[in-house]
Amino acid sequence: MDNLNTGDTAWVLISTALVLMMTPALAFFYGGMVRKKNVLSTLNFSFILMALISLQWVLFGFTLAFGKTANGIIGGLNYLGLTGVGAEPNADYAGTIPFLLFAAYQMMFAVITPALISGTFVERVKFKAFLIFSLLWATLVYDPVAHWVWGVGGILRNLGALDFAGGTVVHITAGFSALAFARVIRARRGFGNGSMEPHNIPYSVLGAGLLWMGWFGFNGGSALGANGLAVTALMNTNTAAAAAGVVWMLLSWRDHKPSVLGIITGAVVGLVAITPAAGYVTPLAALAIGAAAAPISYFAIKLRQGRHLDESLDVWACHGMGGLWGALATGLFASKAVNAAGADGLFYGNPRLFLVQLLAAAVTLIFAFGMTFLLATALKRTIGLSVSDTEEQVGLDIAEHGERAYA
Amino acid sequence: MDNLNTGDTAWVLISTALVLMMTPALAFFYGGMVRKKNVLSTLNFSFILMALISLQWVLFGFTLAFGKTANGIIGGLNYLGLTGVGAEPNADYAGTIPFLLFAAYQMMFAVITPALISGTFVERVKFKAFLIFSLLWATLVYDPVAHWVWGVGGILRNLGALDFAGGTVVHITAGFSALAFARVIRARRGFGNGSMEPHNIPYSVLGAGLLWMGWFGFNGGSALGANGLAVTALMNTNTAAAAAGVVWMLLSWRDHKPSVLGIITGAVVGLVAITPAAGYVTPLAALAIGAAAAPISYFAIKLRQGRHLDESLDVWACHGMGGLWGALATGLFASKAVNAAGADGLFYGNPRLFLVQLLAAAVTLIFAFGMTFLLATALKRTIGLSVSDTEEQVGLDIAEHGERAYA
């Protein structure tokens, strides 16, 4: 344990707690946007995954993602049940903190990613189908992609793709999986007639506020130590969120009025976009990345609406497109002056990084979309994806959980 | 100050903040489960204790718990008003952080424990009676028990009883005190006729989410440093919560539907159960401890309901029985391989630890129950415990505080 550093350990411990908190924060971000009769169901999509995926991760998820690589495709089973993952650092991943802490920190990413997807099928998915899907998705999509990008020997890591804190692993996978799922499941009854007003926007503001805070752990903690890199990541994170929030406000003001739901959505989109780049760029680049992320997602929502697709809470537009932009922007703005362990991007004279980022994003995007399409289709044909019309009318809280949110 | 370690200090500082946050989190966990007319009263039970017990602790609580022992029964008055508690570490308790930080961290435990009890008498207790009871309980029950278990020279500590983060000191005392109080105070009018639907389950979800996060500080911080032990405790904490949440979901699904209130209750019960064991067991043992905690509390609630006892928010079933199971499970699953400073449990060939745990739990349980029964009875005979029927009908928010939660 010679190399253990208590300061690094302290920072990754608290970052783990911050990322954990992002899942209930997401629950409220989403829960505020659904109708009153579905709020518990929506909150629970996030909450139950804190439980379910934590178990999956401890038992076999971690080893699939970070076990000894099998040809760069998937991790081996050497860490099954976290055997051999203890208080000693593993220099492959983080040389100054216990390896078990690395596993715990990564667990929180594995938890929140399927929770992000849940925004696409709220207010109509069957709870049982949701559970099975999430477990399969975590195992068959998340764990492999995490291995490719972050695992020693992973194919995309070997390629030189940069993903500081999960723009590809978390946001592109979640966003494009959400798109695929939305194409398989039926729309909500009444979708498109404007009767689906968010029932409690303050909940969404609360969620966004806590997400913003939690993201300091998500991106800052990805430095895996309390060092200058963590600080850079934190500053970039905040700056991108700020820029995207302000730009989204201006966009919605131009079209209508400065929507509060728009402002908080903008901030979240900025956080998404900076995720892959947070440890590789300067604060002013972060400002640019955030500012550009807002219109990308804003118009992606308009596009999605134009296609009459009920991708209910716009996971694709916000996370998929935000993450994609972030991955590409990393290929543009990354600079070795910021992080010597990174690479220079296109704007620093290295077009190769941009192409690698593009390739990595494309591979991930296609894989996530395809696998999810298959999984969702298989579930639809077997146990069915969505509740009956009557259950939907009554609301999932009562129909699926026998509960009412408010009395 | 040679031994001060900034990393350890940083982790215990933030753990102090996390445990502080658990009290408002608990406020919302409880507040969501009461009726609309009593929500402020319920929130305030927790909030005012942040104020009241903090003062008690600074003035004399800390010294009663951690002052120089008087025969292992109670601490002396050498730290009255925190004199002599400063920036230097006290090697008896934590050799690498300021002693004053140890006092601050422990303060948060002293605050939340009586707040836990408040779940038993919500919606009918007199505010004045609540204040007096809480102050007396903190002084006459919490401080002594903390001394017995954690104080140098404390009787249960000398016995070799293990309590990593307060399964006995916090949860057994709170749970069995709640049981005693419920036997003394009258039930709520209308109790048992099903008219006491929780008024805002999302509040309870919020509370549970923040409690989960805060518990990383509660258990992880109890390592009193940013080290492997803290990491083990954090991983165990999360795993037990996850297991108990999933098992509770299955139980309620088997009987009715997968209740969201059930799932979050399960998670909290898992957190309770792992508390005494968090630094002594492996993650797989934590999984087992959490998984077993769910049915224990689940059926304890049914038992309590069968006895028609208005222990309103099931503090006994969740904290008392969860904490008791955790204390005993520590005697089963503890392993020196995990923590050399601990001991081996029954499953590692040492039946003595199990018996010690049993004894320590029994002593604490009987003491807490008995003292609370006396205190509550004394208050009932003097100033009275519960409000009048009219005040109860109007609701405690207006009757006791002159306020309405929602306009």
Place this chain on the structure above:
Amino acid sequence: MDNLNTGDTAWVLISTALVLMMTPALAFFYGGMVRKKNVLSTLNFSFILMALISLQWVLFGFTLAFGKTANGIIGGLNYLGLTGVGAEPNADYAGTIPFLLFAAYQMMFAVITPALISGTFVERVKFKAFLIFSLLWATLVYDPVAHWVWGVGGILRNLGALDFAGGTVVHITAGFSALAFARVIRARRGFGNGSMEPHNIPYSVLGAGLLWMGWFGFNGGSALGANGLAVTALMNTNTAAAAAGVVWMLLSWRDHKPSVLGIITGAVVGLVAITPAAGYVTPLAALAIGAAAAPISYFAIKLRQGRHLDESLDVWACHGMGGLWGALATGLFASKAVNAAGADGLFYGNPRLFLVQLLAAAVTLIFAFGMTFLLATALKRTIGLSVSDTEEQVGLDIAEHGERAYA
């Protein structure tokens, strides 16, 4: 980077996150106190400033506050766009953490201060006027005052004024600016006829609970390291909040009933009052400072009400008067025995400090009041400060943002 300390860095990183969180916490503290039709507008005053002022700070705010001094009045432009602010410590400000972290931490103070002011004009201010005012205020009031008090070479710093964590810079400026603004903007229609009941006190309780936690980062983090000073600040912070909460409860009980809104207000006022003193006094002095803060603000509210001034959420009474008392109390209770880098106060035989504190507070107070009066008057004469009566009747959520909080 020789002097970088990971433990110190970890603590300031997380303190930065905690102070960031205080802004959404404040949003809910305020949001609960307004009427339903204005809650999004009120929440957004805080949220959008997280975005707007972050950008201002990165681009030019930081350098105005902490750039090379121009005669002690304002910082130079040497850190424009954060150039030259990187991973290396700047011994002038914090020798053991990256200078960029100092900038990030200070950013959160710059964000929350104008958000505090927003309590004075809720429910009637024009969103556009609010945006312009906040940006100008941050630049023309906050940045200079921060420079005077905390900047190397700043006039009040040179004078020897003590302000541990912003009693003067944050609370006096915000509180007296709020007072000035309230004198310029018209009152809400119907003000004074008692029809402005808070719409959701639980939101305010949530906000207060998170503010309390966040304040550990606000005051504790101001030690800029994980050391004994941070611990002292944390303990003092908690103690003052506790004392003020209890005293406020007693005051409102004496006059009417123990109001929950009163208790949480008391706690916040205690936090305000201890802010300048947190690192200079003993816990018992903190207790006294908190206890005295409660009646000061309590009667300041009564005074304000007697003057029929619609300073809607009492920013002046709570932050202005609380901060003023704290600044003066620092001049009374400060002790070199607690912090050798500080000074002795009046009660330790040094009347000079008290006079310096008085002078610094007076200068700040007059400057903040005067500048805000000018700014608000200028805006009133040009674009106008308040919405039309019809818009006010409909509510700012719909009128200004085209949204409803609840459906």
Place this chain on the structure above:
Amino acid sequence: MTKKIEAIIREEKLNDVKDALQAIGIVGMNVTECRGHGRQGGIELVGRSGAYKVDMLPRVQINIVLSDHNLEQAIDTICHAAQTGSVGDGLIFVYPVEDVVRIRTGERGRAALMYPGDIDTRPLG
């Protein structure tokens, strides 16, 4: 003939009134939350510092459509169950009803108003 009773009572009395009505066999009812204002002047609420008056108090409005031969008994029952004796107990209004339709069955008039356990299906006594 069919009548409608509109009883405006204290929130906290709802359960008592509901139970009392059920006891005499009046099953069907409909409840709305409202705020009212009458002889009672309002109540005082406590703020941060000082108190203020709220003059619209929360009430519950119970609507019951029933046959007129049950009217007096229903009024008596409600009055009894809802009374506290202090100002603010509320009022009962009676309105004429011209028709009743049960959506599920299409039943009309009196037939639409029969319930299991209904007052009109009970033996006299």
Place this chain on the structure above:
Amino acid sequence: MTKKIEAIIREEKLNDVKDALQAIGIVGMNVTECRGHGRQGGIELVGRSGAYKVDMLPRVQINIVLSDHNLEQAIDTICHAAQTGSVGDGLIFVYPVEDVVRIRTGERGRAALMYPGDIDTRPLG
């Protein structure tokens, strides 16, 4: 003559009923949330451990004031759109109305009840 329809229906049927009424040209309406109790006994909700019964169920009350020659058509339309066939579908009550005033224009009586797209402005058919 003018009548008032008070239809108590399931919450989840509100959109269907609104659309059906609009389709036949009944535009003006007013909706309140309420809780009710009738032939349906209540529903079972799940708690932490065990279930409990809730006997007041959320309903929506639609108030429509309209001319009596449109009454039957409105009743039919509501019945049709609000029916599920299981207990709890609700009831429709009809009351006499003595006068109608449109606040904005001061119009009174039938004139006050005309809307763009109104049933009475449509060609017969």
Place this chain on the structure above:
Amino acid sequence: MTKKIEAIIREEKLNDVKDALQAIGIVGMNVTECRGHGRQGGIELVGRSGAYKVDMLPRVQINIVLSDHNLEQAIDTICHAAQTGSVGDGLIFVYPVEDVVRIRTGERGRAALMYPGDIDTRPLG
């Protein structure tokens, strides 16, 4: 004879109407929140990206039971206080009332409708 006024007005006008009625001595009233739909088509709300239409708008329904000789004055007062002149100002309906009972006192009919400061206790003028 006793009448019931049901006035559906804009939420934001409630205080004005209440004050205006109180000024002429009409004290007793009862208020419910509702959503409505009439000549006004609905309003546009802004979402994350793009706007959408909400066609049921929040309204407040004021119920007042009063003697018919005060009816016209009450209607005038409400119309006056609730008017903005743009669509959506709302409607007033008048219904017959058959009986009134004051729960606390058991008073019936007109006597049950007297309040301190009531319109009927004021000197003529």
